[in-house]
Amino acid sequence: MYDQVKLKNGLTLIGERLPHFRSVSIGVWIAAGSQYETREENGLSHFLEHMLFKGTEKRTARDIAEAMDEVGGQLNAFTAKECTCFYAKVIDEHTELAMDVLSDMVLHSAFDETELNKEKGVVLEEIAMSEDEPEDVCGELIMSAQYGDQPLAWPILGPAENVRSFTRERLLAYRDKMYRPECSVLAVSGNYDWDRLVELADRYFGPWETGRGACPEYVLQAASPQSLRREKDIEQVHLSVGFPACAVGAPEVYPISIFNSILGGAMSSRLFQRIREERGMAYSVYSYPSYYTATGMLVVYAGTSQQNAPAVLEMIDREIDRLVKDGITRDEFEKTRTQIRGSYVLGLESASARMNTLGRRMLLLGDTQSEDEMLDKLNAVRYDDVNRIMREVLTSPRSMATVAPKGPSGH
Secondary structure, eight states, rough: OOEEEEEETSSSEEEEEOOOSEEEEEEEEOOGGGGGGOOOTTTTHHHHHTTTTTTBBBBBBBHHHHHHHHTEEEEEEEEEESSSEEEEEEEEEHHHHHHHHHHHHHHHBOOHHHHHHHHHHHHHHHHHHHHHHHHHHHHHHHHHHOSSEEEEETTTTOOOOHHHOOOOHHHHHHHHHHGGHHHHHHHHEEEEEEEHHOOOOOHHHOOOOSSSOOOOOOOOOOOOOOOOEEEEEEESSSEEEEEEEEOOTTTTTHHHHHHHIIIIIITTTTHHHIIIIIIIOOSSSEEEEEOOOOOOOEEEEEEETTTTTTHHHHHHHHHHHHHHOOOOOOHHHHHHHHHHHHHHHHSSHHHHHHHHHHHHHHHHHSOOOHHHHHHHHHHOOOOOHHHHHHHHTTSSOOEEEEEEEEGGGGO
């Protein structure tokens, strides 16, 4: 089902051919993310991602943008805790152009001083924008409450003072340390000819020089869950409750996905129906799992008024206690498994989504998992397994984050 080869420099090329598509999605996945940073480096992975769009030895920033716009293609990137991804989507006849532009950015960025100083302003605005989103602030705070002062809990954007201090020399040194072909994956999904794709990958990414030493690793330190609070000039109280969960790729992912959906992961979930639909006490209330290579977390979130906050938190606790005591019903189990199956299949109905799934898994876990294999694992989950794992998660020591309005009424 998947085509795969390792280039001479160690770069893994993996593809899923979809001959009924007319598009191709290409992603360069690099093991560079905020969890690998030191305190002084925090924010470098994200800033480096920005700078790769600011011009190369042969293209200006405008040239890069126009190269994709002229053929109706898409070009973008993102930085996460454990990786950075640069990706392009084009119609199949422009596959070489996408390879050319992506490799030019990754291998030949100029890091112009003028562009660097301008981009600092852009990233500082991005940090300020995230501070204006209390839901995002609460998401960052629950990471700190769960994992303490260690890289996994630090913000991907980094602190503003770090961004202001970044120099061209530091960016180049960090790129040379982290951007290495043997620690990266070139993932492709869509309509392609494999022999031609290997030829293009070798031509454009073959010159990428292998680094020295082992690929980056991250060791998670044990931390005791905390309750953390921040006050901001806002109207609502934003609450997050966190529970330890499993790492990415673990068998428990499937039972957790099922009970998460029942708890707060869907519009029919217990929390959504009880707090929003029946009581009208929140506009936004949900739960979600986050999986990393070293750990995982299940988070329950709600945004509500100061007056309703105690009652909303009490309802969250009550629903969790009820699940722990009584478990989920067999009807909930069967319906939710069907719902997750449908959501998963529908979520892969594009070349971009399939490339993302393929590239991320190959980078983080070093293997592949087909759609049928995932569905088989989901179908193999037993009712008793869901209740057992749910009780293990929901009775573990919890963390809590609160972002509340300033002033006496916020206490």
